[in-house]
Amino acid sequence: EADIYQTPRYLVIGTGKKITLECSQTMGHDKMYWYQQDPGMELHLIHYSYGVNSTEKGDLSSESTVSRIRTEHFPLTLESARPSHTSQYLCASSGGQGGSPLHFGNGTRLTVT
């Protein structure tokens, strides 16, 4: 079973607040990812990292930012939350070569009121 943890599981917050979604993995994977999942299920890559001090924007534009100071930790931050940020955020990690699968956390469901 993959060991990747996301906190909080659920977050309801008011507009304008700063939030950080936490993601940690204990597998020593060098690659980590953030996906945004719409209510209709589709997943979109918003950030990824191939190692410490490496971060890239994904295919879907996002106002969030990420950091990768430690291998095991890949937090996502929204400086000023808006209702349009309401979504589910899924963190994942992978190691090895291109055939290695992604291991997902259970997600954070964010609601901005």
Add this chain to the structure above:
Amino acid sequence: AQSVTQLGSHVSVSEGALVLLRCNYSSSVPPYLFWYVQYPNQGLQLLLKYTTGATLVKGINGFEAEFKKSETSFHLTKPSAHMSDAAEYFCAVRMDSSYKLIFGSGTRLLVRP
């Protein structure tokens, strides 16, 4: 650019019937292909993957998928549906040159008693 198309946002089968979930991809190079399952309020769990070698791959929970290069397809099947198979299913593709995973829009499988 690579993309993944899942035909049918909803598929409904009777318990004990064949499950067939369709996935077609576009990629200019041989891809790595994955199927994931998502249960309510959870992250994604790997069902199976194709990297190289045998084109018929077996996964967990009795699922299997066949890579057909000529048809650019990777359909997921299970001979006999069980109530516990009701979930969201995602097909995903990764090109060799990138570690990013591109997901299809998902198919919701409903299993009728």
